[in-house]
Amino acid sequence: MWRLYSIEEVIKGTVKHLEKKFDEEEINVLDALNRFSAREYYSLIDLPPYPKSTMDGYAVLSSDCSGASENSPIFLEVLTEVIRSGEKPTIKISQGKCVKIETGGFLPKGADAVIPIEDVILSKEHIEVTKPLSKYENVSLPSEELSRDDKIIEEGELIRPWHISTLYASRYRKIFVKKINAGIIYTGDEFKNGENIPYTNYLVKGWLEENGFKVTDIIYSNDDPFSIRSSVQRLLSKNTFIVILGGTSKGDWDYVYNGLEKLASNIYRGVRMKPGKTTTIYVIDGKPVFSISGLPAAAFSSLELIIKKILFLWLHLRYLSPPKIKAKLNRRVTSKLGFVSFTRVRVFEREGELFAEPLVSGGSGSLRSLVLGNGYIVVPEHVEGFDKGDLVEVVLYGSIKKNI
Numbered sequence: 511m512w513r514l515y516s517i518e519e520v521i522k523g524t525v526k527h528l529e530k531k532f533d534e535e536e537i538n539v540l541d542a543l544n545r546f547s548a549r550e551y552y553s554l555i556d557l558p559p560y561p562k563s564t565m566d567g568y569a570v571l572s573s574d575c576s577g578a579s580e581n582s583p584i585f586l587e588v589l590t591e592v593i594r595s596g597e598k599p600t601i602k603i604s605q606g607k608c609v610k611i612e613t614g615g616f617l618p619k620g621a622d623a624v625i626p627i628e629d630v631i632l633s634k635e636h637i638e639v640t641k642p643l644s645k646y647e648n649v650s651l652p653s654e655e656l657s658r659d660d661k662i663i664e665e666g667e668l669i670r671p672w673h674i675s676t677l678y679a680s681r682y683r684k685i686f687v688k689k690i691n692a693g694i695i696y697t698g699d700e701f702k703n704g705e706n707i708p709y710t711n712y713l714v715k716g717w718l719e720e721n722g723f724k725v726t727d728i729i730y731s732n733d734d735p736f737s738i739r740s741s742v743q744r745l746l747s748k749n750t751f752i753v754i755l756g757g758t759s760k761g762d763w764d765y766v767y768n769g770l771e772k773l774a775s776n777i778y779r780g781v782r783m784k785p786g787k788t789t790t791i792y793v794i795d796g797k798p799v800f801s802i803s804g805l806p807a808a809a810f811s812s813l814e815l816i817i818k819k820i821l822f823l824w825l826h827l828r829y830l831s832p833p834k835i836k837a838k839l840n841r842r843v844t845s846k847l848g849f850v851s852f853t854r855v856r857v858f859e860r861e862g863e864l865f866a867e868p869l870v871s872g873g874s875g876s877l878r879s880l881v882l883g884n885g886y887i888v889v890p891e892h893v894e895g896f897d898k899g900d901l902v903e904v905v906l907y908g909s910i911k912k913n914i
Contacts, residue, residue, distance in 0.1 A: 514780045516891070517815055517850055520791060525823045527776040529796025532825060533689035533750075539677050542669045544722050545687040546827050551663050553680045557656035560598060561617040564648050568608040568630065568637055569593065569621035575643040584639045588632075593618065608637060617649060624648040656680065667828045668722050690825060692718050693727040693745035697738060697757035697765065698804060701730060709877075710755055710806045717813050718753075721830075723821070733757055735769030742770060742799060751797055751821070756804030766801045770794065782891055783850040786811040791820070798824070807876045811852035814905075815888070833906045835885075837866035843887070843902075844895040851889035854879040857904055858911035866904050884908030 515523075534548035563569065570586060578584040586608040593599045595614030603609060603620035611617070611624060623643045631638035656676065663673045669687070677685060694714055700706045708730075715725045726749060731741040738757060745752050757765040767779065767790065774792040781789045785808035790801040798820060802812040822829045837857050845851035854876070855866040866887065869879040885904040889895060896902055 512780050514782045514787070515778050516782055520778045520781055520789075520816060521819050521823065523778060524776070524791045524793065524798060524820050527793045527796075528798060528824045531796075534686045535689045536684050536686050539674060539682050539685050542674060542677075542685060542687055543671065544719075545669050546690065546722055546825070547663045547665060547667050547669055547673075548686040548688045550661060550665050551677060551682065551685060553656050553658055553660040553662060553676070554682070555656070555680055556653035556658050557679060558616070558650055558652060558654070560652060561622075561646070562650045563593075563611045563613055563615050563617065563624045564650050565613050565624060565626050567611060567624045567626045567648065569603060569611045569615075569617050569624055570608045570639075570643065571603060571605060571620060572623040572643045572645045572647065574605060574608075575623070575625070575639050575641075578639045578642050580640045583631075585636045586639060587636055622646060622649070664828060666826045668830050688825065688827075689750070690723050691726045691749045692723045693729070693749040693752045694718075694725060694755065695729055695731050695738070695741050695745065695752060696755040696804065697731050697733050699733045702732075708755070708804070710804050710809050713806050713880075714753055714755065714809055714813065717810070721818065722827075723750075731757075733765050735765050738766055738769035739773065742773070742794065746794060746797055746799070749797075750825075752799045753817070754799065754801045755809065757801070764788075766790065770799065770801075774799075781812075781816065782848060783811065783815060783852060784846065785852060786815070787849075789816060791816075807852075807854065807870070807879060810880060814886070815850070815852060835864060835904050835906060835910075836901050837864040837904050839896055839898055839900050839902055840865045840867050842895060842898050843868045843889060845889040845893060847894050848891050850891045851895075853887050853889060854883040855885050855887055855904060856883050856911065857885050857906065864910070866902060884910065 587606060589607055589609040591601055591609055593611040593615035595612045598616045599618040601618045603618050622645050625643055662676050694711055696708045696711050701708050711728055718725050727745055731737045754766055770792050773794050776793040779790040789812045792799040800817050802809050843853050854869045857866050869883050870876045885906040887902050887904055
């Protein structure tokens, strides 16, 4: 049944009907970038495990340097050993002595500070110290960088480069990540002979992968209900969710609806937003099947405003918020009352002030507005638009242009 739902109704209603059983898989921690952690992970070690030098210099007793000045230097005997980075020495420093140490070397027993190599005058067997040194100066103490039982990552958090580095430093070699696979089906008889290019596929694929979802399949389906139903059943058996591009409309050409209506336990057909009004979500076997426009701007609108929020809520993922800024509109933006408007803009800086130039307020298929733009504004359904000069919130997806 066709009905225009609010975005909030679609998100909350869909999530309520989805299965709550999630798959996970164990992978090499070095291969985990941009995956979602399936568990909480805590540090297994203290880092550093021992006091460590933070620069090249000489390990000393800070008390030996008390009172040192240019007019009254203190001379310390230099031992013949050199402590290398990561090396735990066996020697002990006694009063009046010091030892050369590299950045990252562990302090020998007796030493409690490091004097930088550029702050001493070196003679054949001694260094000349001309200023006092505090205890633990230029020293990283145990657990200062990472403490045993520090939380490294939350369940559902996107694994970033610093997580991988910290997990690896903490002796993890394999971790469990959420197994989230996506399939893409594109429809349209215009793609049968290969003369037309289904380019929106790659917008959707790139968006999914950029947001941490692995795309396993991109397949074509004829514009008929049986083919679409068969394709969905095949892909749904091995994927977490599916995105269908095209084949959706309000009238007789809604091949997706005709093919999936009897399979679905729950359907939201039609959303009060522009572009993307024909967005439909089916729940089949406890999984979501997103049916969206095959036109790029409308597809992007559905991905940003609906699909992302459903997936993050359902799969218990920690939402990575895109950057948002305030900018002044340089032209009025109009919107139909009762509909959320997804308006692409170009944000630029001029004389230290940020401006937003609306590119296309409607237009489901405008690639130009996505490429020339670097952000979007969302006009709520109870607002008819924004006036020129209004300060609006912009969600950025590209870099800000300078001095235009």
